[in-house]
Amino acid sequence: MTKLIAHIVFVFGLAASSVAAGERTITLAVKNMYCADCPFIVKKSLLGVSGVAKAEVSLRDKTAITFDDAKTNINALTAATTNAGYPSAPKRLSAVQ
DSSP states (O other): OHHHHHHHHHHHHHHHHOOSOOEEEEEEEEOSOOSTTHHHHHHHHHHTSTTEEEEEEETTTEEEEEEETTTOOHHHHHHHHHHTTOOEEEEEEEEOO
8 A cells, every 4th residue: 555655646746757758667567577579579569659759668667768758658658568468667767867
């Protein structure tokens, strides 16, 4: 329950902090990645989301994605990986400089 509340607060904080649209980098924790092919599948699913400029995927359960928040959102990114069989959740978001 505490984890759910923390996630909700995090998401609302992200929504409030993204007043100006632009390129952002998010780190997603990705589950179910066990082999060398998994990162390729996750990367392909993320690059299929409109607004994703690049995706870097690691077997160490981290995915760094640069995206345009005027064209897509975090929910679309996590849905893309989940639909590919790799559930994910946000870990970190920052503006690209």
